[in-house]
Amino acid sequence: MQVDIRLSQDDVRQIAEATTKLILAAIAAGEIAGTPPAALPALINEKQAAAMLNVALSTIRYHARMGSLTKHKIGKSTRYDPDEVRALAKQKKTTTGRL
DSSP states (O other), X not given: OOOOOOOOHHHHHHHHHHHHHHHHHHHHTTOSOSOOXXXXXXXXXXXXXXXXXXXXXXXXXXXXXXXXXXXXXXXXXXXXXXXXXXXXXXXXXXXXXOO
């Protein structure tokens, strides 16, 4: 059985607005868990991480392989949390005097 439903652009817009209001109300009421996109940390790429620490890309990759940096795969690119990169630099320089 096939049903043919036709909606005008105005109908679609009203449905989208109503759905958005319901979702936002549910989030505000705590009914939907999760981290809002605005609260997610801005991630940096390998080159930016290496530049931040004034080290080679291979050093960043080494620390990711060893588990001292968490790498986040987004599609084909690898990203790092800048706070974690800074913490690694501080920890390494304190314990060994070098990165």
